[in-house]
Amino acid sequence: MEISSESVCCGGRQLVVTHRSSVLGCDMTFGLFLPPQISNAEKGRVGVAPVPILLYLSGLTCTWENVVTKGFAQMACAEHGIAFLSPDTSPRGDGVADSPDYDLGQGAGFYLDATQGAGDGEDGLDWAKNFRMRSYIEQELPSVIGASDFALDMDRIGICGHSMGGHGALTIALRSPQRYRSLSAFAPIVAPSRVPWGEKAFSAYLGSQNREAWLDYDACALLEKTSWARPILIDQGDSDSFLDEQLKPHLFAEIAARKAIALELRMQRGYDHSYYFIMSFMAEHVAFHARQLRD
Amino acid sequence: MEISSESVCCGGRQLVVTHRSSVLGCDMTFGLFLPPQISNAEKGRVGVAPVPILLYLSGLTCTWENVVTKGFAQMACAEHGIAFLSPDTSPRGDGVADSPDYDLGQGAGFYLDATQGAGDGEDGLDWAKNFRMRSYIEQELPSVIGASDFALDMDRIGICGHSMGGHGALTIALRSPQRYRSLSAFAPIVAPSRVPWGEKAFSAYLGSQNREAWLDYDACALLEKTSWARPILIDQGDSDSFLDEQLKPHLFAEIAARKAIALELRMQRGYDHSYYFIMSFMAEHVAFHARQLRD
Numbered sequence: 001m002e003i004s005s006e007s008v009c010c011g012g013r014q015l016v017v018t019h020r021s022s023v024l025g026c027d028m029t030f031g032l033f034l035p036p037q038i039s040n041a042e043k044g045r046v047g048v049a050p051v052p053i054l055l056y057l058s059g060l061t062c063t064w065e066n067v068v069t070k071g072f073a074q075m076a077c078a079e080h081g082i083a084f085l086s087p088d089t090s091p092r093g094d095g096v097a098d099s100p101d102y103d104l105g106q107g108a109g110f111y112l113d114a115t116q117g118a119g120d121g122e123d124g125l126d127w128a129k130n131f132r133m134r135s136y137i138e139q140e141l142p143s144v145i146g147a148s149d150f151a152l153d154m155d156r157i158g159i160c161g162h163s164m165g166g167h168g169a170l171t172i173a174l175r176s177p178q179r180y181r182s183l184s185a186f187a188p189i190v191a192p193s194r195v196p197w198g199e200k201a202f203s204a205y206l207g208s209q210n211r212e213a214w215l216d217y218d219a220c221a222l223l224e225k226t227s228w229a230r231p232i233l234i235d236q237g238d239s240d241s242f243l244d245e246q247l248k249p250h251l252f253a254e255i256a257a258r259k260a261i262a263l264e265l266r267m268q269r270g271y272d273h274s275y276y277f278i279m280s281f282m283a284e285h286v287a288f289h290a291r292q293l294r295d
Numbered sequence: 296m297e298i299s300s301e302s303v304c305c306g307g308r309q310l311v312v313t314h315r316s317s318v319l320g321c322d323m324t325f326g327l328f329l330p331p332q333i334s335n336a337e338k339g340r341v342g343v344a345p346v347p348i349l350l351y352l353s354g355l356t357c358t359w360e361n362v363v364t365k366g367f368a369q370m371a372c373a374e375h376g377i378a379f380l381s382p383d384t385s386p387r388g389d390g391v392a393d394s395p396d397y398d399l400g401q402g403a404g405f406y407l408d409a410t411q412g413a414g415d416g417e418d419g420l421d422w423a424k425n426f427r428m429r430s431y432i433e434q435e436l437p438s439v440i441g442a443s444d445f446a447l448d449m450d451r452i453g454i455c456g457h458s459m460g461g462h463g464a465l466t467i468a469l470r471s472p473q474r475y476r477s478l479s480a481f482a483p484i485v486a487p488s489r490v491p492w493g494e495k496a497f498s499a500y501l502g503s504q505n506r507e508a509w510l511d512y513d514a515c516a517l518l519e520k521t522s523w524a525r526p527i528l529i530d531q532g533d534s535d536s537f538l539d540e541q542l543k544p545h546l547f548a549e550i551a552a553r554k555a556i557a558l559e560l561r562m563q564r565g566y567d568h569s570y571y572f573i574m575s576f577m578a579e580h581v582a583f584h585a586r587q588l589r590d
């Protein structure tokens with residue numbers, strides 16, 4: 001783990017960290033904001049509480065950098081004493097499979113473990129070799145962070161994300177309710193098995209014939225059987241150009257209502273899919289997570 | 296004036312506007328955030344107060360976009376009912392003089408009216424033709440904004456800026472105290488006549504022999520003779536790598552103290568020159584301007 005840059009920000013420290021990922025087979029970079037409270041929370045010091053973590057998963061085309069420079073989570077995280085962790089959206093590099101399309105390959109990892117090898121799919125690409133963002137986010141990244149010198153509380157992790165990252169946050173939390181304390185999303189893809197972005201990515205990464213395997217990465221399917229019992233917050237702009245074709249949050253809301261899961265789906269008037277939307281509600285999401293991470 | 300994009304943001308609207316500048320001889324683009332209060336302040340409606348404006352001048356290499364996406368002024372401006380205007384830092388285009396250096400030419404207008412024509416300087420470039428950012432910011436931009444349909448109060452304008460833009464804000468306000476209600480800066484160049492950035496730019500734009508003319512664009516020189524009487528807020532990171540060679544805020548503070556001008560120069564511990572610094576204190580600058588723009 002190598003700190004490639006560090007800037008004081010909102011009273012805390014914004015780090016950019018690079019490390020070798022054995023799961024993904026490439027170097028990976030992530031952002032880590034450490035709130036001011038952590039300077040008084042040296043690891044292992046008796047009587048000092050480590051700070052909880054909010055993990056943010058970004059959308060298509062993004063790296064660690066988009067939310068760090070445009071999301072403005074730092075001020076709210078500094079206020080509430082929360083570390084903010086923002087990984088990249090896929091493995092990257094010359095040796096990593098890719099596609100010319102913005103919604104497939106590098107920048108579009110979809111937070112799943114690909115199963116399609118070089119001889120399996122029509123595209124002939126070996127996605128299975130590197131595209132294992134599920135294992136990276138669930139296993140390797142927490143392990144890397146937990147082994148650092150920073151006093152982070154690995155038992156208090158909240159998760160959120162935007163668009164493809166909202167899909168990532170929902171699916172990862174709903175599969176492992178015991179591992180995450182809080183869950184929210186901005187304009188998430190909730191039913192990837194049934195929308196073009198998801199059908200294209202799942203066909204390439206998981207195989208077009210393996211539709212049963214797709215359901216392990218479909219928030220609506222997971223919500224049907226999850227034991228997740230905490231409140232969920234979703235913000236969605238009603239002028240988002242992807243709303244009707246790709247996002248369809250009502251499909252998720254219908255299941256939540258039937259299962260009496262406390263979902264607050266807020267349709268935000270006039271907002272689009274951009275970081276103008278995310279920055280507008282980021283502080284409220286951080287406050288939402290802070291309430292549950294306190295417990 | 297053509298609105299090239301519009302997004303709802305923090306309850307207001309973030310516009311990107313393009314217009315033909317006759318002063319600069321090229322198309323110019325600026326950002327304009329309209330706070331939610333303006334929807335109730337239609338121009339000319341009796342009994343409705345138009346909203347004041349905070350003009351933000353950016354630093355070297357920036358366009359309108361940097362502060363719009365990274366500065367996070369929108370939330371504070373929405374709270375206080377202030378429009379936020381963010382112009383570009385120079386004329387631009389194929390027919391406009393330029394330099395390969397980041398600190399001269401396009402992206403480095405230094406908020407002055409160049410006097411050096413094609414035959415005047417060692418570089419042989421015609422800076423005088425397009426590089427007239429002083430006239431653009433002082434005259435043309437307010438005129439363009441004032442002629443729009445938006446209910447903006449052209450008699451209540453505050454001005455701020457970062458680095459080269461801090462130099463712009465200070466010099467423009469100190470030359471015309473009656474025209475601006477409030478003044479602040481982030482890490483400004485306060486003595487350009489005496490630091491490398493300023494010496495290089497002023498030599499090219501104004502002529503290396505015309506040192507008397509330089510003083511009209513030197514905040515320290517202007518502070519000596521200004522009638523500006525309102526408080527001035529300056530934030531400066533003490534880990535800013537440009538502090539000692541290019542910025543030297545103590546030179547400005549010494550004159551302010553001698554003249555009993557209410558300057559608050561806050562040395563911010565650990566902060567650098569980046570937008571991580573700006574975003575950390577933007578809300579406080581907006582609140583500072585709001586107090587004076589209310590009067």
